[in-house]
Amino acid sequence: xxxxxxxxxxxxxxxxxxxxxxxxxxxxxxxxxxxxxxxxxxxxxxxxxxxxxxxxxxxxxxxxxxxxxxxxxxxxxxxxxxxxx
Amino acid sequence: xxxxxxxxxxxxxxxxxxxxxxxxxxxxxxxxxxxxxxxxxxxxxxxxxxxxxxxxxxxxxxxxxxxxxxxxxxxxxxxxxxxxxxxxxxxxxxxxxxxxxxxxxxxxxxxxxxxxxxxxxxxxxxxxxxxxxxxxxxxxxxxxxxxxxxxxxxxxxxxxxxxxxxxxxxxxxxxxxxxxxxxxxxxxxxxxxxxxxxxxxxxxxxxxxxxxxxxxxxxxxxxxxxxxxxxxxxxxxxxxxxxxxxxxxxxxxxxxxxxxxxxxxxxxxxxxxxxxxxxxxxxxxxxxxxxxxxxxxxxxxxxxxxxxxxxxxxxxxxxxxxxxxxxxxxxxxxxxxxxxxxxxxxxxxxxxxxxxxxxxxxxxxxxxxxxxxxxxxxxxxxxxxxxxxxxxxxxxxxxxxxxxxxxxxxxxxxxxxxxxxxxxxxxxxxxxxxxxxxxxxxxxxxxxxxxxxxxxxxxxxxxxxxxxxxxxxxxxxxxxxxxxxxxxxxxxxxxxxxxxxxxxxxxxxxxxxxxxxxxxxxxxxxx
Numbered sequence: 001x002x003x004x005x006x007x008x009x010x011x012x013x014x015x016x017x018x019x020x021x022x023x024x025x026x027x028x029x030x031x032x033x034x035x036x037x038x039x040x041x042x043x044x045x046x047x048x049x050x051x052x053x054x055x056x057x058x059x060x061x062x063x064x065x066x067x068x069x070x071x072x073x074x075x076x077x078x079x080x081x082x083x084x085x
Numbered sequence: 086x087x088x089x090x091x092x093x094x095x096x097x098x099x100x101x102x103x104x105x106x107x108x109x110x111x112x113x114x115x116x117x118x119x120x121x122x123x124x125x126x127x128x129x130x131x132x133x134x135x136x137x138x139x140x141x142x143x144x145x146x147x148x149x150x151x152x153x154x155x156x157x158x159x160x161x162x163x164x165x166x167x168x169x170x171x172x173x174x175x176x177x178x179x180x181x182x183x184x185x186x187x188x189x190x191x192x193x194x195x196x197x198x199x200x201x202x203x204x205x206x207x208x209x210x211x212x213x214x215x216x217x218x219x220x221x222x223x224x225x226x227x228x229x230x231x232x233x234x235x236x237x238x239x240x241x242x243x244x245x246x247x248x249x250x251x252x253x254x255x256x257x258x259x260x261x262x263x264x265x266x267x268x269x270x271x272x273x274x275x276x277x278x279x280x281x282x283x284x285x286x287x288x289x290x291x292x293x294x295x296x297x298x299x300x301x302x303x304x305x306x307x308x309x310x311x312x313x314x315x316x317x318x319x320x321x322x323x324x325x326x327x328x329x330x331x332x333x334x335x336x337x338x339x340x341x342x343x344x345x346x347x348x349x350x351x352x353x354x355x356x357x358x359x360x361x362x363x364x365x366x367x368x369x370x371x372x373x374x375x376x377x378x379x380x381x382x383x384x385x386x387x388x389x390x391x392x393x394x395x396x397x398x399x400x401x402x403x404x405x406x407x408x409x410x411x412x413x414x415x416x417x418x419x420x421x422x423x424x425x426x427x428x429x430x431x432x433x434x435x436x437x438x439x440x441x442x443x444x445x446x447x448x449x450x451x452x453x454x455x456x457x458x459x460x461x462x463x464x465x466x467x468x469x470x471x472x473x474x475x476x477x478x479x480x481x482x483x484x485x486x487x488x489x490x491x492x493x494x495x496x497x498x499x500x501x502x503x504x505x506x507x508x509x510x511x512x513x514x515x516x517x518x519x520x521x522x523x524x525x526x527x528x529x530x531x532x533x534x535x536x537x538x539x540x541x542x543x544x545x546x547x548x549x550x551x552x553x554x555x556x557x558x559x560x561x562x563x564x565x566x567x568x569x570x571x572x573x574x575x576x577x578x579x580x581x582x583x584x585x586x587x588x589x590x591x592x593x594x595x596x597x598x599x600x601x602x603x604x605x606x607x608x609x610x611x612x
Contacts, residue, residue: 020572037171041331061361065335066328
């Protein structure tokens, strides 16, 4: 599975700043972050703020929902869609 | 009057078996089903060696199975021990060993992690996999034990298991942060829980038509209101589906669309629903009771909530896990100034006292420590009689009359109108997002890292989540650990909300003249 640039940036941020575990190499792009209990409400807020600043976009609160946040791939898809918009 | 917590479900099943007991997305359990399935689960526990007086751990996301299991455990005469499903498996293993659980309910898909965390020293005699429906030869093992698939529970015969359980038997153990580095298990009996549940059900006039939100995880004592007050009233419980739990917008929509009538949550959660959940655009007309507890409610958050639901009742509930809710304050009109909300007056049949260090009542309006006596006061901390003796003590109520009472460690004052005001802690316990955290537990975790010489954890006050956690660390000579390494070290044994969000490094720590670490000076460095 190839990793896009957006996915790589988000994955690195999650590992270092939210999950506090750079050794968690098995975090795949499609791993369900919510089901595995890796992202809680504060982790979600941190991730949203990071994406807004890093990619120069705004993510409205009503888009911060499970479908857009449940994996690295889902987050990157939302980010790329908003950058294109 | 009820004698035991499972009686609440049995009674509601007799009165209206078909009514919803639990609704999680498309999964619905009626009272009849909940009562019958928890009977069968109790029998399965007994078949596999669980006995009255045992402890059985739950490490499972919120689900109908989790609720069936906790009632089944109590029907078998055992106490349920809910462990944060998002905590690392090492924490589950530590808690399971601490209270020597006889059984564990978990998921087969987490068996590999569990097997690693338990190694060969597993205390339990049996485990159940709630996500395996059919008996399967490929059932994974944990510490050599094959799990009982949930599907096999249904083959047990029906009807109450017939275990004689007493009101003072333990119903559940809730583990809270411990200052010496190990979490401690608060022992609560059926009688303890019912003292609160009966007060709450009556006071808020809960009825079968009510729909109660359940946001708090089951290891958090706020959940005892949701679970047991709903069952006492024969009302429907709506646990937040695990998939929606971290998303304020998803929770707000769910609660408003399902027209939930009773919400109970921490001020941090309610603040998030307001700030990020779009609550202001939703229809809150069904909401009739909004309760909050666990930390100080910011008055501006309360004012906004009261404006959105002008016909609802609002109440501030107070009490540590050791006593459940022991005081309450009903807010009848939006506060006009920004003064902190009082914690009110005693409830749940308890009595509260404000005492000085010699256990004497302080003069009217004076500041002292809050003590609690009555039906909700815990039995103690599991396996820690010395620790229990420090906080549950004989209190002389009048000459020659004493009773056991719990000293909360919270400082308080009684206002002229009789309502109590909470004035802070006398130790290093803090709240972050409603979770109770002993800074000492994080400090001793940091000190266990081989590179760390000294560590101090500071709670930086924060409007939205009460406190943010930061650490200041002194490394041993030659130590090379950086912030990320120490955060990863903490995350291996602590729940994520206890991992410091920033760590500063210093060559030494500032000291007060008496040689103690000067936390006040450090707060400046860490901020």
